[in-house]
Amino acid sequence: MTRVMAQLAMVMNLDKCIGCHTCSVTCKQTWTNRAGTEYVWFNNVETRPGQGYPRTYQDQEKWQGGWELDRRGRLRLKAGGRLRKLLTIFANPVMPSIQDYYEPWTYDYDRLFSAPVQDSTPVARPRSLISGEPTKITWSANWDDNLAGGPELAPSDPILKRMSEQVTLDFERAFMFYLPRICEHCLNPSCVASCPSGAMYKRSEDGIVLVDQDRCRGWRMCVTGCPYKKVYFNHKTGKAEKCTFCYPRVEVGLPTVCSETCVGRLRYLGVLLYDADRVTEAATVPDEKDLFEAHKNVLLDPNDPDVVAAARRDGIPEDWLEAARRSPIHKLIFDFGVALPLHPEFRTLPMVWYIPPLSPVVDALANTGHDGEEAGNLFGAIDALRIPVEYLAELFTAGDPEPVRAVLRRLAAMRSYMRRINLGRPRKESIATAVGMTGEKIEEMHRLLAIAAYDERYVIPKAHAEQGARLEELATGCSLDYEGGPGMSGPFGEASGRPRPVAVETFHALKERQESGALVDPEERAGRVNLLNWDGKGLPDGLFPNRKKES
Amino acid sequence: MNALDLILWGIAPYLALTVFVLGHVWRYRYDKFGWTTRSSQLYESRLLRVGSPLFHFGVLMVLLGHVGGLVVPKSWTEAAGVSEEMYHVVAVVLGTVAGVCTLAGLAILIYRRRTVGPVFIATTRNDKLMYAMLALTLVLGLSATVVANVLGGGYDYRTTISPWFRSVFAFQPEISLMAGAPLLFQLHALSALALFAVWPFTRLVHMLTAPIGYLTRPYVVYRSRDLGGERGTRPARRGWEPAGPPRR
The missing domain is CATH 3.30.70.20 (Alpha-Beta Plaits)
Structure with missing residues (x-):
């Protein structure tokens, strides 16, 4: 070996x-x-x-995902090799459209409150999150459940x-x-192989397949490449996202x-x-x-x-x-x-x-x-x-x-x-x-x-503690880093300056919380709770507002 | 040479190019997360599959034509045995074809952007400005060619505009050469300068990261967790908005 x-x-x-x-x-x-x-x-x-x-999605004659053998028995991407990918980069020929998934929707909840007094009960009608128009719901992620x-x-x-x-x-x-x-986190990932920018990678320590959000340019070839259709295109950010394990x-x-x-x-x-x-x-x-x-x-x-x-x-x-x-x-x-x-x-x-x-x-x-x-x-x-x-x-x-x-x-x-x-x-x-x-x-x-x-x-x-200082979240930001959110600080206010490597913080915070039994110092944590890493044990400070001290 | 000529052909190019270069450096360092094509193919594929390749391949041909016309001195092509007439015919024919393809592609893409609801909603003010400037530059460029070289008797820009273009990069701008060029060519150059100046702040940045490296890299990329490497320095904000109906 x-x-x-x-x-x-x-x-x-x-x-x-x-x-x-x-x-x-x-x-x-x-x-x-x-x-x-x-x-x-x-x-x-x-x-x-x-x-x-x-x-x-399993019909690869239609969706062209995964690998196949060419006539000489060599492995090649079913949707075509490097040159073909670059030639079709301006419009991906086999990318699923939003209708192949479903058109996400919300309801006009505001109607329930803002409707004038009337005989009939107001109804919250479905509204497409893609076009913003009233819509008819005809499919979803588990319509044939x-x-x-x-x-x-x-x-x-x-x-x-x-x-x-x-x-x-x-x-x-x-x-x-x-x-x-x-996501299958494959040993021979065709999504990674399909990515023209080289933004997708397999982590050498644990084999998790991730998308580097800073390198992804939104060419969408990974969506086609994955035969399980487990790489998705975020239509707001223009970047690919996938299961992070x-x-x-x-x-x-x-x-x-x-x-x-x-x-x-x-x-x-x-x-x-x-x-x-x-x-x-x-x-x-x-x-x-x-x-x-x-x-x-x-x-x-x-x-x-x-x-x-x-x-x-x-x-x-x-x-x-x-x-x-x-x-x-x-x-x-x-x-x-x-x-x-x-x-x-x-x-x-x-x-x-x-x-x-x-x-x-x-x-x-x-x-x-x-x-x-x-x-x-x-x-x-x-x-x-x-x-x-x-x-x-x-x-x-x-x-x-x-x-x-x-x-x-x-x-x-x-x-x-x-x-x-x-x-x-x-x-x-x-x-x-x-x-x-x-x-x-x-x-x-x-x-x-x-x-x-x-x-x-x-x-x-666990990932190694000696690597802890170098652990950094590559694929996401912190959900508290919104305008005026508690996660933000920097010389030019909101979101300015270099991002804090969140994983280092959570790594140590979690370890402390799990091993010491003590609640994390509220001063230190500034009322921040990362629910992603909360294991349900104990009650981390900041989850609820502090109780007023009884005198 | 008056003051206006100096500003337009001796100063503005440097301003535009400085903003172009520094803008890209800044954007790359500060906003890697925003560096994307912002594709709308998920919403609509049918028109895109015609318009986008038409536009992009057309504009690549236009780019090649500009390199051939502006960067390569006339003396070189003549030394290679290409006569002015030959060059002229080839340049006008190819240039017009490429220009028409590009404009047709752009027209389809703009039509799609305006008429397909989800695509229109996803269009920002920044995009609209970029489309306007891009379209203006293209229209002016194509009409300069058509007016001067198809309808008119022909204008040899390789004795005026091209040397001026090269002189800008030699930091010895020959302002008078450009000042004497026909108006349409001047307007085309100015609109292009303006386009270069806004370039780094629009989605056009995706051009600079055209994935040429894909041709040579191994298929499967391995990366170590502790590799560090270059990262964007701006925390992700777009994409972390709470879910809800799109803002109008």
Whole structure:
């Protein structure tokens, strides 16, 4: 191995997602509650089958995202290489329009107060945030939530279109599940490769993909380049914005906002080690169905002494190596073998993986009057229920049903095995061996998947304190830095002078607050609370006005 | 040479160029966050896909033509065996085609800006001023060419305007050369100077960061968290406005 790098990665357990959109809402409140980002959802939850957000983004023949192999088998951007990009820079030929997302709106709330006295109750009518005109709401980020408009809308699902007709017809009755999506923070990011200005980059310490807001010139090629359509164009600032993996939080060891607020506890965060020099090779595998295996081969075993030695040589800190050994992500991908990447065929080597849902199978089985939790029945059903497996395979393994089937069998085995324990029956090792595991391992997996203890599902090494003074927020400013806001000072008043590196401040403030137990000195903090980094513990000063001293 | 000529052709160019250069330096140091094309493609694509390439490729051709006409001395092209007639025909034909493309593109873009609601709302006063000055410069430039060289008998600007242009950069402005040029050419030069002076404070700055480096850099960029590097020194304000309906 030649170059070991660390990557923060996420796994989502789709069996536990109830589609409550809490992750989307908290993410939006944290990151995209500004003008210009009304339509921007760094995190969104899609109902499958469905069109997704933006509509039909998975259809790369239409949207030209990701990579493809040219005739000589070399990797190239699907939307065209460097020269082509520069020649089409004046008008991007395949950029989604606001209608492909949705036209954001607000309501004329003022009407409710300003309307003259009249017989009918005044109504707050919708008004477009794009044109400012009264509008009719016809689409949104999750318009087809829970299969709403199913017979009309669901058939436009690009995944469904690739499946056979018989399957499509049965589909709606067969199953439905939720797919929460954030930026994949790919190992081979096509958005970064598409950026003409070089403003997008992958952080070498933790693999988070960010947009340098000072370097972005608004050429919009990243929007086309990303096959997951997770880079958005802020139409007010004229800059690209994307999921940041909540880097100000993970730098201090806190989980991302979407993970922290997930009520289903279905998100896992951890470190993976990978060989940066084998990334291109893996992305260039000729057969799309081999991409999943090739991707796994790029990831390294943190318990292998050779890997550890190479990682030390490449400057990965000890606590990161320790975190990599404890990483729930590594366990889910390798030890338990239940996590799969989303759309490996885009060849970007995505780093947010998914445990496919077993529940549609269980439901379908229970509906037929069988015991949906008995191992034998379940195994049979997984093989018989072509529909879910085929659909999941289109999502997670470029259409190869075998890996999906293997994962579902393991999840089924876990269900069955643990049920016997819950019912006080003796452990049945044969269930475990049938899926190539041991009873012990199944119990370990059950602990991680079902109990999902906080410190086991989030193993996040902190950014290094010795680097603390150099930590700077590259991609954002502080939301308090508005005219007259408390964050501002400088020789020429508001917003003048050099910006304060916010992360240094929050890093130390948070560390102090978490470790000392004392509230932060109000004089020092000037009543400023960074809610982004507030972990909900304690009551930071400045959150509420000071109470008047009782005399 | 009277005082007006001195001001117009000996002083104004230096003022405009100074503002151009220092303005860009200032803007780059102070407002990197605002340094963008401010694209409106998200709102409207159909007209943009015709107008924008037409305008931009046209204006690039115009730029090349100006370099050829103003920077390259007549003696050089003659030494290369290009006769005045040949040069004249090529320059007039290419220049007119490029000018018409640019103007047509600009007309489409301005029409789009005015008629497409969201695009019009996103248009600032700064943009409107910039569009007016850009259009004025283009119209004057194209009409100078057409009036003098297509309709008229031809005007050899390479013996007057071009030497003056070069003399400005040699800090020995030959004011009398420009003072004797036809009025349309003079107006074109003046409007261009004015455009250069407002350039750094408009969206036109995106031209200076044309991403030529993309052709040679590796596809995937890695950056270290602690690399530091150059950053904008002005805290982000635009884009942190609270959500709400657009201001009219």
